[in-house]
Amino acid sequence: MGLSLALGLGGVFLFGSPGGEQQLAMRGAADVPTSLELAWLIEGTGLELGGTSPVAAGEQVVFVARTSREAFLCLDERDGAEWHRVFPPEGKAWMGIAGENVLEQDGRPQAFRTDLGSGPREYRLTLDAEYVDCRTPVASDTVTLQWLD
Numbered sequence: 262m263g264l265s266l267a268l269g270l271g272g273v274f275l276f277g278s279p280g281g282e283q284q285l286a287m288r289g290a291a292d293v294p295t296s297l298e299l300a301w302l303i304e305g306t307g308l309e310l311g312g313t314s315p316v317a318a319g320e321q322v323v324f325v326a327r328t329s330r331e332a333f334l335c336l337d338e339r340d341g342a343e344w345h346r347v348f349p350p351e352g353k354a355w356m357g358i359a360g361e362n363v364l365e366q367d368g369r370p371q372a373f374r375t376d377l378g379s380g381p382r383e384y385r386l387t388l389d390a391e392y393v394d395c396r397t398p399v400a401s402d403t404v405t406l407q408w409l410d
Contacts, residue, residue, distance in 0.1 A: 300326075336385070348366075
């Protein structure tokens with residue numbers, strides 16, 4: 262079988278015959294659903310926690326983002342009715358890749374402890390395909406941590 266015939270048959274199988282009803286269409290990155298998950302673990306344990314697991318005095322958490330696409334990520338903490346940026350610092354960017362992303366700066370994982378004291382605190386992870394400050398997020402996820410004194 263000649264190369265042109267093999268390529269022609271491959272085209273029929275992939276794209277259908279010229280009069281056929283079924284054709285494959287290429288999808289761009291914008292057509293792929295975006296998934297995003299915020300998880301956390303206690304620094305030094307490697308044990309992922311969630312739900313109502315408390316964070317004891319002296320412990321710090323490392324946040325982990327899981328996403329289906331490359332995009333900018335931002336982490337905020339709620340203080341009453343207001344959200345405040347935890348990471349990245351102003352003027353910096355956190356570029357996530359498809360898969361698992363540990364909150365890190367200069368190649369080092371960043372451990373975190375709230376400045377707001379004990380009690381439940383809500384954290385929101387947002388994903389933005391265009392802006393480093395996540396001003397037009399296309400996905401978000403939230404978790405609540407119970408900080409202990």
